[in-house]
Amino acid sequence: MPADTEKGRAMRPFAFLTAALAALTARLEADDPERGDVPGWVMITVMTAALVLAILVPFRTAIVDAVTNALTSVTSSG
Secondary structure (H helix, E strand, C coil): CCHHHHHHHHHHHHHHHHHHHHHHHHHHHCCCCCHHHHHHHHHHHHHHHHHHHHHHCCCHHHHHHHHHHHHHHHHHCC
């Protein structure tokens, strides 16, 4: 294999890394209107987790019994 081809293959990851870092730098330095939306998705995630816990805690035995009954009826009817 010619030396130029080997050098080109060795430079591909470096070129990719350089391009990725340049794109990341441009993204972080730009005034992005959606950049401040992080608290929005964090709030949605926390509220979803709170809703799951609020439903799961008082109805845990009923949910476990319903799932167990459903799985038993599906597996035993074979």
